[in-house]
Amino acid sequence: MALGEFELIERYFKRPVRRAALGVGDDCALLTPAPGMQLAVSTDLLVEGRHFLSTVDPARLGHKSLAVNLSDLAACGARPLAFTLSLSMPRVDEAFLAPFAQGLLALADEHQIELVGGDTTAGPLTIGITVMGEVPPGQALLRSGALVGDDVWISGMLGHARLALEVFRGQLQLSGEAFEHARRAMECPQPRVALGLALRGVATSAIDLSDGLLGDLGHVLRRSGVGAQLRLADLPRSALMAEQQDEVQALCLLTGGDDYELLFTAPPSRRDAVRAAAQEAATPVTLVGSLCAGDGVQVLGAGGVPLDLSGRQAFDHFRS
Structure with missing residues (x-):
């Protein structure tokens, strides 16, 4: 029997959370940033044929999908906290999902960032990730701070x-x-x-x-x-x-x-x-x-x- 949307999430993407207050499984995730910290948020969308080739190894695609978002946090000087995943695919393909999830979550573990929610739907293969990090007020790295002579x-x-x-x-x-x-x-x-x-x-x-x-x-x-x-x-x-x-x-x-x-x-x-x-x-x-x-x-x-x-x-x- 083919997996449905919720069975797919349960099998491949639901994990116990350690840093978030509430993760996958409810209408909203709950995060608790450290007191006095600012939340840094960034979103990237990866579309098959535009951002990646159909021949890419699914584990590498899972890695890259999160990596490009973590790179935005890096450029801001933010510490990763949590992320959401929106996944559109033509059909439920477990031969794709298993290594994709493995590559995605291995990088998440490396950076101690938790998957706390998202969405799945049928459609062209498209991966949307929103990352959240935290940074002390006044310490975020911005594009607007460069000075002559730097x-x-x-x-x-x-x-x-x-x-x-x-x-x-x-x-x-x-x-x-x-x-x-x-x-x-x-x-x-x-x-x-x-x-x-x-x-x-x-x-x-x-x-x-x-x-x-x-x-x-x-x-x-x-x-x-x-x-x-x-x-x-x-x-x-x-x-x-x-x-x-x-x-x-x-x-x-x-x-x-x-x-x-x-x-x-x-x-x-x-x-x-x-x-x-x-x-x-x-x-x-x-x-x-x-x-x-x-x-x-x-x-x-x-x-x-x-x-x-x-x-x-x-x-x-x-x-x-």
Whole structure:
């Protein structure tokens, strides 16, 4: 007998809660943030064929569905608390649901965040997650706090997800091992929650890199009323990325998207504090440029010559 909606929830997604006051099973969940804390809330929607391929491993899809939301909390400097899941699927497929739930809940356990509710329905495969976290008043990392003279930093490595996408599109070829490395970055991003927490009181602004470096940095610059100058040679890249042609590197590093690394700014006087935060979070960070008066981004290439950035646009769901 096929599972119904409530049997599906009971089997795969209902778990005892430890931090929430009331979780899955009632009309509403009940949360009790620590006294004096602010609630940080973010929502992401993942649609098959738009955000993920039909061939993705369900366990990786479960991981990524939560990871992209946790990345938003990381960019805010918020500690994860709870999340809800809305799941639309053409039919109840237990061969999909079991590994999907396993990947989702394994990452939830890693970050001590609880599933407290949501909804399921029949329809195209679509995953909607809302995350909630907590942050002390006045300590949230915002896009609007960057100042002229601040350093620009990036965590981790950039561009692997776009490399994998170009292989899927037939525009690039990678060896089996290299492709698996890039594909894993695309399908299993690691949210930088520990780094976001460690940067509270150090960084002046932050954003997670979901739609590409140029576009996401542009959000910070517009909200803060500043400009930026980056050095292409300083952008963090792996040996795999360094092997690619210059145009492929520029595409992946500047507009690739789906990296879910943190881009953040901090005064030069706080460089030691930034490096201490990175060490505490066991996350590498790279100084890639600085903020200046004006607006927009200038990227310096070989010999300090500014690159022509015309036509290099960030991902936009309604323009792409």
